[in-house]
Amino acid sequence: MEGKLKVMLTTEGTYPFHQGGVSTWCDILVNRLSAVEFIVYSITMNPFVTQKFRLPADSTLYAVPLWGTEEPSEHLSVPFPHTYQQKLETGDQPVREHFLPLFTAMIEELIAEVKNPYRFADILLGLYLYFERYEYKATFKNEQVWAHYKKMILKAASDKRTGLSQPDIYGLVQSLGWVYRFFNIVNTPIPPVHVAHSSAAAFCGIPCILAKKLNQTPYMLTEHGIYLREQYLSLSNRGYSTFMSKFLIRMIHSITSVNYAFADQVSPVCQYNMRWEHQFGVSKRRIDVIYNGIDTEVFKEAPPRRPGAPVMVMVARVDPIKDIKTFMEAARIVLDLQPDAKFIVYGSVSVPAYYEECVELQKQLKLGNAFIFAGHATQMAAAYQSGDIIVLSSISEAFPYSVVEAMMTGKPVVATDVGGISEALGDAGILVEPRNPQALAEGMLAYIGNPELRAEIGREGRERALGYFTLDRVLELHLKSYIKLATRAEERVLSTTAGAKETQPAREEAAPRLMQEEAIREAERHGKSGSLREAIAMYRQALAAMPDSPQAPYILTELAMLHNRLGEYDEALAELTRCEIMLALTADRRIG
Incomplete structure (x- = not known):
């Protein structure tokens, strides 16, 4: 080169x-x-x-x-x-x-x-x-x-x-x-x-x-x-x-x-x-995991806040996937025990209809000025530093910047245990199940009543972020990946004038595959005729035929769509959750 x-x-x-x-x-x-x-x-x-x-x-x-x-x-x-x-x-x-x-x-x-x-x-x-x-x-x-x-x-x-x-x-x-x-x-x-x-x-x-x-x-x-x-x-x-x-x-x-x-x-x-x-x-x-990185010059350790009312901050767009409503319901529980608490959401509105629902819930819960939608923050570090505790109530995430940015500023985090959040936090934060206002409120209250614990967890979180999630590390790993890939490609070109043909994955064994295909066809037939319960049963039979099939995510998400058609939205999310559990078990077996 x-x-x-x-x-x-x-x-x-x-x-x-x-x-x-x-x-x-x-x-x-x-x-x-x-x-x-x-x-x-x-x-x-x-x-x-x-x-x-x-x-x-x-x-x-x-x-x-x-x-x-x-x-x-x-x-x-x-x-x-x-x-x-x-x-x-x-x-x-x-x-x-x-x-x-x-x-x-x-x-x-x-x-x-x-x-x-x-x-x-x-x-x-x-x-x-x-x-x-x-x-x-x-x-x-x-x-x-x-x-x-x-x-x-x-x-x-x-x-x-x-x-x-x-x-x-x-x-x-x-x-x-x-x-x-x-x-x-x-x-x-x-x-x-x-x-x-x-x-x-x-x-x-x-x-x-x-x-x-x-x-x-x-x-x-x-x-x-x-x-x-x-x-x-x-x-x-x-x-x-x-x-x-x-x-x-x-x-x-x-x-x-x-x-x-x-x-x-x-x-x-x-x-x-x-x-x-x-x-x-x-x-x-x-597969080579490269975590997101944070600019340590921007997200510096926050100075101690003055004593006063506890402030809980969420940095997230107003979107159903962020489940702001659960945060609001948890806020009501906290306010009943800590009447001077404040809650601030920094983030733009990505789904206006959902924002209107949140405003209506704010009235129903009588949150008043204790719960504020502050809009998009141009100074992100200042947004984190304005709170005592950073909260994230998402029902789905990959590896959110907001959690790592909060850790880098030395703030304790209470977040739902979805996606890669647990990887980011490690032991430097509190994880709760999604869509559980009581658990989220208890997590916030654990920090509100113990400022020494807040400070200790904040320090641990920042140390973890500095060890794993810095910009320098991200840039180094990407540059090494680029060089490695480009060098190998150049070596292949020098050694041969034609690239090696990709080898297709080995075929699945015929009998289980045929059983799965037949069950899928039956499920689709039932779905087309409106027999949604029977379709769900047949999709589960298809999974049983080949639990580790590459089609498993497709089947499970088809199940989620059927539950959506039935208006069973919690069941639809549960099917996606079961899919993730199954994938985790599969990955563990392969790694082991």
């Missing part, structure tokens, strides 16, 4: 156009790793977003909007005559002979229950090469494509074995629209780099997979959360038809599977995420 190391960092709905934990992490890498020249490939929802982060002078930004454009090539610096010539060449014959075979294979993969990521990667490469010559919009708008798609989907939906319900015309149009918009990514050139690095096992991983297929570029995947799980959790709030929900989640399953299959190094931000990654077939040798 000559000159700086070149890394393509791909993002989706985050850096450099939106604030948040992932964007903070990206900005740290891009601006602090001076030995690396970053090419930021940012997938955005539309072209009208405002850039929130400034990139270094030697960095390059590729912004790829999925919606909000008339022409799919608007984001490309391509001369109009070239695009016009592409349109002229994109006639019925090339669409029929070159595009439709690729399109057919892609749709088959997207709607398939069992995924083949190696075939899917070949399809993505074929589409990329096709759109180097032919125009994207002219291809998809060709009447042959719509007719072929409609025929494929209706035929698949008529086959009960596929588990797809019959779509209405809106579902057909919308699902093809998703394909058209999301896969505009393959219409964007891939820059030559030493390492491709995706910030999620999502659509932003497609450029990294193409880079690997085209140029043997090593692929590093960071996971802050588990993309597929997060999409399942949010799906019930979207109001889609059964067909559209199934189509979308299977498409996302295809995307996550191909990311996991092709990543040379998977770096979750906590051990907790490994459970899911193991279950999706990522071998232990490819």
